[in-house]
Amino acid sequence: MNAFEQLAQDIKTKNSVVCVGLDPMQATTADEIVSFNKHIIDATHDLVVAFKPQMAFYERFGATGWDAFKQTIDYIHSKGVLAIDDSKRGDIGSTSQAYAKAHFEELGADFITVNPYLGSDGVAPFLTYKDKGVFVLCRTSNPSAKELQDDIYMKVAQLINQWGSGAVVGATYPEEAKALRAAMPNSMWLVPGYGAQGGTAESVRPCFTAGGSGAIISSSRGIIYDKDPRAAAMKMRDELNAVRSHV
Amino acid sequence: MNAFEQLAQDIKTKNSVVCVGLDPMQATTADEIVSFNKHIIDATHDLVVAFKPQMAFYERFGATGWDAFKQTIDYIHSKGVLAIDDSKRGDIGSTSQAYAKAHFEELGADFITVNPYLGSDGVAPFLTYKDKGVFVLCRTSNPSAKELQDDIYMKVAQLINQWGSGAVVGATYPEEAKALRAAMPNSMWLVPGYGAQGGTAESVRPCFTAGGSGAIISSSRGIIYDKDPRAAAMKMRDELNAVRSHV
Numbered sequence: 001m002n003a004f005e006q007l008a009q010d011i012k013t014k015n016s017v018v019c020v021g022l023d024p025m026q027a028t029t030a031d032e033i034v035s036f037n038k039h040i041i042d043a044t045h046d047l048v049v050a051f052k053p054q055m056a057f058y059e060r061f062g063a064t065g066w067d068a069f070k071q072t073i074d075y076i077h078s079k080g081v082l083a084i085d086d087s088k089r090g091d092i093g094s095t096s097q098a099y100a101k102a103h104f105e106e107l108g109a110d111f112i113t114v115n116p117y118l119g120s121d122g123v124a125p126f127l128t129y130k131d132k133g134v135f136v137l138c139r140t141s142n143p144s145a146k147e148l149q150d151d152i153y154m155k156v157a158q159l160i161n162q163w164g165s166g167a168v169v170g171a172t173y174p175e176e177a178k179a180l181r182a183a184m185p186n187s188m189w190l191v192p193g194y195g196a197q198g199g200t201a202e203s204v205r206p207c208f209t210a211g212g213s214g215a216i217i218s219s220s221r222g223i224i225y226d227k228d229p230r231a232a233a234m235k236m237r238d239e240l241n242a243v244r245s246h247v
Numbered sequence: 248m249n250a251f252e253q254l255a256q257d258i259k260t261k262n263s264v265v266c267v268g269l270d271p272m273q274a275t276t277a278d279e280i281v282s283f284n285k286h287i288i289d290a291t292h293d294l295v296v297a298f299k300p301q302m303a304f305y306e307r308f309g310a311t312g313w314d315a316f317k318q319t320i321d322y323i324h325s326k327g328v329l330a331i332d333d334s335k336r337g338d339i340g341s342t343s344q345a346y347a348k349a350h351f352e353e354l355g356a357d358f359i360t361v362n363p364y365l366g367s368d369g370v371a372p373f374l375t376y377k378d379k380g381v382f383v384l385c386r387t388s389n390p391s392a393k394e395l396q397d398d399i400y401m402k403v404a405q406l407i408n409q410w411g412s413g414a415v416v417g418a419t420y421p422e423e424a425k426a427l428r429a430a431m432p433n434s435m436w437l438v439p440g441y442g443a444q445g446g447t448a449e450s451v452r453p454c455f456t457a458g459g460s461g462a463i464i465s466s467s468r469g470i471i472y473d474k475d476p477r478a479a480a481m482k483m484r485d486e487l488n489a490v491r492s493h494v
Binding site: 023025054056057059060061062063064065066067070088089090091092093094095096098099101102103106107115116117118119120121122137140141142143144145146147148149151152155156159197 | 270301303304306307308309310311312313314317335336337338339340341342343346348349350353354363364365366367368384391392393395396398399402406444
């Protein structure tokens with residue numbers, strides 16, 4: 001079973017589409033990152049289908065941060081949960097090949113996020129790992145996303161459909177999500193921007209496929225810096241389940 | 248003096264626009280990377296204005312690779328040369344801020360390459376480091392570059408002009424380079440793709456500004472895996488100087 005098949009199965013088994021973003025913004029050391037993440041993973045692992053550590057917050061601490069990232073992935077796996085390496089890599093072919101080796105083999109991630117700006121030959125090396133999964137940035141959740149993406153996100157969607165990869169579609173653009181779902185009817189989506197960035201259960205409704213699957217929704221700050229991360233994750237799970245049961 | 252001013256001065260002082268890409272593709276350990284790079288830096292530092300380690304080839308070795316990257320930057324600086332961290336980062340604002348801290352502060356790079364796909368708010372955190380320099384991907388040198396970039400590279404050029412950043416423009420597109428130079432008359436360019444990827448002194452001619460400055464040209468495999476890296480760097484310097492003396 002490859003990573004996408006495992007994810008689809010976990011969505012059914014756990015009755016959840018929640019992904020928790022491990023963005024330890026407030027940590028001041030790499031050790032602190034690891035203990036903080038373990039606390040969050042312990043509190044929420046049965047409620048979620050994936051954890052998504054954001055590489056930038058680990059790289060701040062250099063080599064020790066890289067170790068903390070790897071320890072985080074190992075700990076996620078020890079709880080039987082899938083790990084999405086949110087590092088948005090992407091370069092010319094020979095370089096992307098080295099990134100794929102780094103993130104899939106050295107770090108052992110199940111999924112990686114990839115930037116499509118360099119086109120097919122920059123994405124292809126990641127796709128050769130058939131047991132792993134790739135989420136290609138299509139429409140991001142940030143305010144400036146429209147500056148360049150408005151001109152090309154439908155073309156990116158067509159490429160993603162050809163590549164058979166997953167897609168990143170922000171939770172903050174319900175209208176675009178409808179058109180994108182039509183262009184990528186079968187792709188698994190990673191939907192960031194829920195909670196702190198403004199996405200709601202209603203705004204992500206168009207992201208789901210029939211039966212309420214086909215997308216996982218990610219929240220970071222809204223869960224990990226809540227005073228009760230477990231309660232926050234449970235609330236998010238239930239709000240999303242209420243919406244997707246009618247898709 | 249900020250990084251771009253230092254670079255402009257080094258181009259004059261050293262009479263060179265050569266950047267050597269430190270892409271240790273063939274290394275099998277992180278230690279091997281460091282000794283290999285020192286050998287290349289020792290052999291060529293007086294002929295070049297920058298070294299450009301490509302992060303992917305270091306990340307392959309995890310935390311030890313990250314250390315090797317940092318040691319490489321430190322060694323480049325010990326020879327009085329500028330270091331370009333070619334890691335093509337870019338994310339939403341709060342995440343790009345963490346990347347900027349990682350690469351400018353923790354690693355100590357003078358320049359970083361940044362992917363523009365997320366728009367202004369993903370680039371802005373890098374630009375707040377006034378003593379450092381940012382090269383934003385505009386037109387990359389790989390075969391698939393045209394798939395998405397054909398639709399937006401002129402818009403990216405306009406944004407780069409507004410941001411006042413540097414630009415990455417591949418050595419393999421002389422026609423596009425002419426139009427891009429008109430759109431970004433004052434920006435410093437990092438021009439990869441010379442040598443192994445097909446770029447020549449003639450094909451990069453439109454990249455230079457009046458007087459033959461305004462661009463540095465990068466070669467990786469063509470220098471570092473030549474049997475005589477010093478001779479290869481000298482040949483490249485002289486070929487480029489012959490062309491740019493007539494711009």
